[in-house]
Amino acid sequence: MENEKNNPIFSVSDFIALTNQTLEYAYPRVAIEGEVASFKINQGKYVFFDLKDKQGSIGCFMMAWQLRMPIEDGMKLVVVAVPKLTQWGKFSLTVQAIRLSGEGSLKKSFELLKAKLDKEGLFALERKRSLPRIPGRVGVISSTQAAGYADFIKILNDRWGGMTIEVAHVQVQGTEAPDQMIRALKYFNEQELPPDVVVIVRGGGSADDLSAFNDELLVREVAASRVPTLVGVGHEVDESLVDLVADVAAATPSNAAQMLVPDRTEIIHRIRNVQLVGAVRAVELHSKNLRHHIDQAMQRASQRAEYEITTLLRTLVEKQRLVAQFDPARVLSRGYALLRGEVRVGNEIEIETQEAIIKAEVTKYDKK
Amino acid sequence: MTKNDPVDVTSKIAQFDELVEWFQSEEFAIEQAVDKLRAADTLATEIEQQLTAIKNDITVLKQKFDQA
Numbered sequence: 001m002e003n004e005k006n007n008p009i010f011s012v013s014d015f016i017a018l019t020n021q022t023l024e025y026a027y028p029r030v031a032i033e034g035e036v037a038s039f040k041i042n043q044g045k046y047v048f049f050d051l052k053d054k055q056g057s058i059g060c061f062m063m064a065w066q067l068r069m070p071i072e073d074g075m076k077l078v079v080v081a082v083p084k085l086t087q088w089g090k091f092s093l094t095v096q097a098i099r100l101s102g103e104g105s106l107k108k109s110f111e112l113l114k115a116k117l118d119k120e121g122l123f124a125l126e127r128k129r130s131l132p133r134i135p136g137r138v139g140v141i142s143s144t145q146a147a148g149y150a151d152f153i154k155i156l157n158d159r160w161g162g163m164t165i166e167v168a169h170v171q172v173q174g175t176e177a178p179d180q181m182i183r184a185l186k187y188f189n190e191q192e193l194p195p196d197v198v199v200i201v202r203g204g205g206s207a208d209d210l211s212a213f214n215d216e217l218l219v220r221e222v223a224a225s226r227v228p229t230l231v232g233v234g235h236e237v238d239e240s241l242v243d244l245v246a247d248v249a250a251a252t253p254s255n256a257a258q259m260l261v262p263d264r265t266e267i268i269h270r271i272r273n274v275q276l277v278g279a280v281r282a283v284e285l286h287s288k289n290l291r292h293h294i295d296q297a298m299q300r301a302s303q304r305a306e307y308e309i310t311t312l313l314r315t316l317v318e319k320q321r322l323v324a325q326f327d328p329a330r331v332l333s334r335g336y337a338l339l340r341g342e343v344r345v346g347n348e349i350e351i352e353t354q355e356a357i358i359k360a361e362v363t364k365y366d367k368k
Numbered sequence: 369m370t371k372n373d374p375v376d377v378t379s380k381i382a383q384f385d386e387l388v389e390w391f392q393s394e395e396f397a398i399e400q401a402v403d404k405l406r407a408a409d410t411l412a413t414e415i416e417q418q419l420t421a422i423k424n425d426i427t428v429l430k431q432k433f434d435q436a
Contacts, residue, residue, distance in 0.1 A: 134378055144428055153426065156424065157424055160424075161422030161424050163424045163425070164424075164425050164427075165424055165426045166427050166429055167427065168429050168431070168433055169428055169433070170433045171434070176434065180434055181433075183433040187429075187433070264419040267381065267419060268416050268420075271381075271384060271412045275384070275385070276388065276409065276412050278388065278391070278392070279387075279391040279404075279408055280405065282391035282392060282396065282401075283398070286396060286398050286401065287398065290398060
């Protein structure tokens with residue numbers, strides 16, 4: 001470097017290096033909002049686009065793997081970038097992170113990514129796994145300062161106990177949030193004894209607040225989780241891609257707690273007032289039926305005995321009548337006489353009538 | 369298994385369910401009903417006590433997730 005009239009003379013590359021040093025010192029990291037133009041990806045690796053507003057335009061560069069959501073011309077972005085002068089003297093922003101800005105951009109990007117992941121089958125119903133009926137170990141990914149987390153824990157504690165719950169405290173909004181949630185998910189999945197279920201919870205917020213849950217890498221990480229996943233993000237009306245890819249999606253953090261465990265109050269009520277009462281009623285019913293059965297048997301036995309006695313009595317009467325018909329007194333009453341003794345001429349015989357017993361002598365005997 | 373072991377509670381609930389199902393089954397026999405009813409009542413009391421008592425063990429991990 002030489003002095004010429006007190007002005008330093010630089011080589012081109014030195015000047016570029018000095019400019020970059022100055023820029024790095026003055027603006028180590030800048031966040032700039034603008035609209036995307038001339039978006040392109042070269043060789044599947046390098047992303048180029050211009051960020052513009054009404055008065056100006058700046059070239060941006062980033063690596064394709066840093067791109068966490070679909071970008072199209074016309075979308076509004078906030079880029080976090082390092083300003084840089086390239087060796088060809090072109091000023092550009094080396095983008096480190098991007099965040100969609102504005103509802104239209106968020107919606108457009110959401111739809112594009114949803115269609116892409118749906119085409120890959122990530123949201124297919126056959127991929128969904130059931131949650132354990134009652135988990136023993138639960139991994140929770142949330143911000144411990146978030147209202148949604150407090151709701152989730154309160155309802156979980158109210159409904160069920162005895163679980164070991166490990167909470168990974170992470171950011172649940174902002175550009176850092178997806179990576180933190182990915183790390184937490186990896187942490188739970190890599191445990192020697194992983195939890196029975198991983199729950200991701202966050203309360204409601206604006207579309208921008210919830211955009212972390214539409215991050216492509218996070219969605220893919222949830223899809224790849226070997227531990228079943230339950231997601232309860234936002235309110236009933238909110239739908240995120242993490243909701244779609246999770247094994248089970250709850251409408252809210254509170255709903256996630258309701259879906260995760262049964263309600264002990266309901267179980268106690270069921271056991272005491274439904275099942276136990278039902279068992280007692282079953283015994284009562286069986287006893288009643290048994291009593292009825294015994295009563296009927298007794299009645300049948302009584303009827304049978306009565307029938308048998310009546311039949312016997314009837315038979316007895318008939319026999320009595322028959323015996324009565326053969327009663328000699330009856331024959332005598334009809335005018336006949338009963339003769340006793342050997343009927344031979346000269347023998348004395350006895351003749352009995354109804355009124356008298358007569359002694360007589362046989363004077364003649366003629367055979368008929 | 370401890371008194372507040374959730375596995376113990378869930379197994380007791382399963383045992384209770386099985387016990388009360390017997391009352392509706394064809395295996396029901398009035399001679400055994402009173403003993404079974406007593407056993408179900410005892411189980412119900414134990415389940416109620418355990419369900420009311422057990423608490424969750426919540427730990428916020430010391431592990432930081434803000435750096436790769």
